[in-house]
Amino acid sequence: MATFLTATLGAALLALPSSAAAASPDVVIAEVYGGGGNSGAPYANDFVELYNRGASPVSVAGWSVHYASASGTSWAAAALHGSIPAGGRYLVKLAGGTSGGAALPAPDASGGMNMSATTGKVALVTSTAALSCGANCDTAAGVRDFVGYGSANDFEASVAPGASNTTSVARKTVTADADDNGTEFAAGAPTPQNINGGGGDGGGTCDYPSTRIRQIQGATHKSPMSGSAVTDVRGVVTAVGATGFWFQDPCPDSDPETSEGVLVYTSSAPTAKVGDEVAVKATVTEFRPGGTATTNLTTTELTAPTVTKLGTRTVPAPTVIGGGGRVPPSTVIDDDANGDVEVSGTFDAATDGIDFYESLEGMRVQVSNPVATGPSTSFGEIPVLADDGAGASVRTTRKGIAIRSTDFNPERVVLDDAVLAGSTPAGVNVGDHFSGPAVGVLDYAFGNFKLELTAALTRVSGGLTPETTAAAGAGELSIAAFNVENLDPTDPQSKFDGLAKQIVTNLAAPGIIAVEEIQDNDGAANNGVVSADQTWAKLIAAIKAAGGPTYDWRGVDPVNGADGGEPGGNIRVGFLFRTDRVQFAGGTPGGATTAVTATASGNAADPIALNVNPGRISPASAAFNASRKPLVGKFVANGKPVYVIANHFNSKGGDDPLFGRNQPPKRSSETQRNQQAQLVADFIAKMRAIDTNARVVVAGDLNDFEFSATIAKLTAVGMTDLPSTLPDAERYTYVFEGNSQVLDHILISPSLVSAGYAYDVVHTNAEFAGQLSDHDPQVVRVKV
Numbered sequence: 001m002a003t004f005l006t007a008t009l010g011a012a013l014l015a016l017p018s019s020a021a022a023a024s025p026d027v028v029i030a031e032v033y034g035g036g037g038n039s040g041a042p043y044a045n046d047f048v049e050l051y052n053r054g055a056s057p058v059s060v061a062g063w064s065v066h067y068a069s070a071s072g073t074s075w076a077a078a079a080l081h082g083s084i085p086a087g088g089r090y091l092v093k094l095a096g097g098t099s100g101g102a103a104l105p106a107p108d109a110s111g112g113m114n115m116s117a118t119t120g121k122v123a124l125v126t127s128t129a130a131l132s133c134g135a136n137c138d139t140a141a142g143v144r145d146f147v148g149y150g151s152a153n154d155f156e157a158s159v160a161p162g163a164s165n166t167t168s169v170a171r172k173t174v175t176a177d178a179d180d181n182g183t184e185f186a187a188g189a190p191t192p193q194n195i196n197g198g199g200g201d202g203g204g205t206c207d208y209p210s211t212r213i214r215q216i217q218g219a220t221h222k223s224p225m226s227g228s229a230v231t232d233v234r235g236v237v238t239a240v241g242a243t244g245f246w247f248q249d250p251c252p253d254s255d256p257e258t259s260e261g262v263l264v265y266t267s268s269a270p271t272a273k274v275g276d277e278v279a280v281k282a283t284v285t286e287f288r289p290g291g292t293a294t295t296n297l298t299t300t301e302l303t304a305p306t307v308t309k310l311g312t313r314t315v316p317a318p319t320v321i322g323g324g325g326r327v328p329p330s331t332v333i334d335d336d337a338n339g340d341v342e343v344s345g346t347f348d349a350a351t352d353g354i355d356f357y358e359s360l361e362g363m364r365v366q367v368s369n370p371v372a373t374g375p376s377t378s379f380g381e382i383p384v385l386a387d388d389g390a391g392a393s394v395r396t397t398r399k400g401i402a403i404r405s406t407d408f409n410p411e412r413v414v415l416d417d418a419v420l421a422g423s424t425p426a427g428v429n430v431g432d433h434f435s436g437p438a439v440g441v442l443d444y445a446f447g448n449f450k451l452e453l454t455a456a457l458t459r460v461s462g463g464l465t466p467e468t469t470a471a472a473g474a475g476e477l478s479i480a481a482f483n484v485e486n487l488d489p490t491d492p493q494s495k496f497d498g499l500a501k502q503i504v505t506n507l508a509a510p511g512i513i514a515v516e517e518i519q520d521n522d523g524a525a526n527n528g529v530v531s532a533d534q535t536w537a538k539l540i541a542a543i544k545a546a547g548g549p550t551y552d553w554r555g556v557d558p559v560n561g562a563d564g565g566e567p568g569g570n571i572r573v574g575f576l577f578r579t580d581r582v583q584f585a586g587g588t589p590g591g592a593t594t595a596v597t598a599t600a601s602g603n604a605a606d607p608i609a610l611n612v613n614p615g616r617i618s619p620a621s622a623a624f625n626a627s628r629k630p631l632v633g634k635f636v637a638n639g640k641p642v643y644v645i646a647n648h649f650n651s652k653g654g655d656d657p658l659f660g661r662n663q664p665p666k667r668s669s670e671t672q673r674n675q676q677a678q679l680v681a682d683f684i685a686k687m688r689a690i691d692t693n694a695r696v697v698v699a700g701d702l703n704d705f706e707f708s709a710t711i712a713k714l715t716a717v718g719m720t721d722l723p724s725t726l727p728d729a730e731r732y733t734y735v736f737e738g739n740s741q742v743l744d745h746i747l748i749s750p751s752l753v754s755a756g757y758a759y760d761v762v763h764t765n766a767e768f769a770g771q772l773s774d775h776d777p778q779v780v781r782v783k784v
């Protein structure tokens with residue numbers, strides 16, 4: 001810091017000096033400048049510069065800088081973050097004017113205060129709480145350091161000189177604090193320095209030029225330098241891919257919100273090697289995976305590069321995600337954006353998961369003691385939690401992590417093998433661990449932040465096994481729902497045998513099964529075939545061969561190509577039922593376009609008459625365009641009518657990803673599901689208007705959460721959603737990207753609730769890499 005000439009204070013002071021607080025042992029106010037952007041100003045923005053005179057780094061996370069006018073009693077504040085190394089400076093960028101001036105060096109924190117160029121008061125406070133000390137704040141609790149300048153009515157011992165559009169007030173000797181503003185500060189030319197200036201580079205030894213990777217990344221989702229040409233950007237290569245490499249500044253600053261790593265896109269195999277220290281000349285580019293129309297976030301890249309090798313250097317140590325490092329937010333993905341998160345909301349890596357991972361984009365990171373919360377995929381992806389899930393919630397009873405309406409688990413991160421092929425092991429189930437920590441570079445693709453491993457892991461089994469459930473007892477009827485995932489006769493016999501075993505052994509051979517995703521007889525062949533009798537027959541034969549009872553089936557073939565799903569497959573819902581336990585009630589089966597109706601029969605023992613059995617609900621409604629039509633089946637158990645409605649509502653395809661560009665994510669598919677649920681609810685309401693004691697079961701893949709509007713439409717007509725009755729740790733039928741969640745439901749009418757029931761989600765598929773379906777079946781035992 002230069003030595004400044006002492007200015008003479010001409011105006012008489014109106015306030016008596018107040019007693020000084022104890023001198024700060026570490027962080028002090030080094031410089032104050034309020035003329036930014038004014039006429040003749042050398043800089044476009046006001047600023048406050050801090051200095052750590054202590055012997056150790058000091059975290060200023062949760063601290064703030066406050067400003068008040070010379071005679072004011074109300075204070076404006078700017079929040080601080082990160083830490084200041086011993087001997088390091090810290091630049092707080094404030095409001096600017098419109099009359100020009102140079103840009104400040106990259107700030108370490110920012111705020112919106114507009115300070116006076118000539119006179120005012122600045123306080124460094126060890127909290128973010130508003131100051132309520134009025135005009136006597138230099139000794140207030142929490143005030144670490146204080147400067148009153150010009151004609152300020154509050155100061156330490158004596159007032160510092162005034163400043164101007166072209167001058168600041170700065171501490172003459174930054175390593176000392178005598179708590180006397182008048183003797184310690186002088187006016188002179190502003191000299192703003194950030195954490196990389198005097199005592200900078202976080203205590204490192206990099207004599208790097210001014211453009212650093214952290215300046216390119218910025219504390220934002222898109223680079224503040226996007227589109228700019230940069231030269232001599234230096235760092236150490238940390239990972240090499242097929243079309244580029246990542247490199248990282250080995251001398252980081254203390255700002256956790258600005259990443260120290262970035263991808264250099266070379267378009268072909270790079271010549272750089274891990275450990276090379278390189279200088280890069282390139283263009284800063286924001287690349288959006290999948291193209292501009294996608295909802296993916298962009299990734300910052302250096303493109304069209306010229307790469308110069310400077311030598312070799314130790315690869316920077318990975319930043320730990322979790323205990324002993326940076327702990328990700330546990331509930332919030334984003335809480336303040338309104339639309340495009342890249343241009344709206346506040347970037348806050350401490351509280352928003354999407355910002356947390358953005359602040360590590362391109363950096364070398366480590367997840368210690370990872371535990372899998374979802375099965376490995378065919379793409380080599382494995383979602384995990386750090387530290388065996390310590391601090392994560394709500395963990396399932398089988399070591400996954402369940403979603404809730406306000407918590408979609410931002411603490412998850414996905415391991416991937418795009419950099420090192422085969423680095424993620426196959427066959428990983430929920431609850432499995434690994435041979436060591438997961439280390440790699442943090443990337444983004446397909447709506448997720450991904451840790452691209454640079455060292456291979458091996459699986460350590462957690463011992464997960466499929467569940468079984470109890471069989472129906474005397475006077476009970478068991479009713480199941482099971483999505484069999486595009487089952488057709490062209491599937492291997494092993495799939496039929498495996499499903500049959502689950503039905504017989506794990507589900508204890510239910511009396512009725514609402515089955516989803518039965519395909520036609522030739523599967524995906526798109527040739528006009530819609531009949532599925534061979535599919536049903538093959539499954540029934542497999543059940544018999546597995547030692548199960550005799551089942552029969554009922555269904556309605558759809559119009560070719562009208563019900564969505566895999567093209568040519570003509571998936572539909574239908575029923576399997578045990579002929580020794582229940583009977584399918586008489587009636588004429590409906591056709592693909594025939595709407596089932598319910599009317600009063602006039603028979604007190606069987607009050608409801610269906611025009612067709614089975615029959616489809618509102619098959620002509622636009623609500624079911626390109627989607628499966630619900631199927632109503634009337635059964636007789638113990639001489640009493642039971643109505644089961646099998647469903648497979650519109651999928652979530654087209655919804656925004658959790659870590660996508662749009663925040664909060666848009667769930668466009670909900671509109672159609674809500675319409676579908678309303679039509680099913682209307683049909684139930686008609687049945688219950690005829691017979692309030694009607695035994696009605698809604699079962700199947702409703703493709704929505706237990707807290708959704710879709711389910712609320714069904715519970716509004718008196719149905720009880722059984723997944724909602726489970727504890728959070730057991731409330732899931734599906735695992736998506738490591739999130740355990742409810743998509744499949746069974747709902748029962750009041751008469752069945754009051755008679756008594758037992759409900760179970762039987763976890764046989766969704767948590768396992770080797771799965772016969774991506775859904776878990778569920779069973780309810782009701783008394784009839």
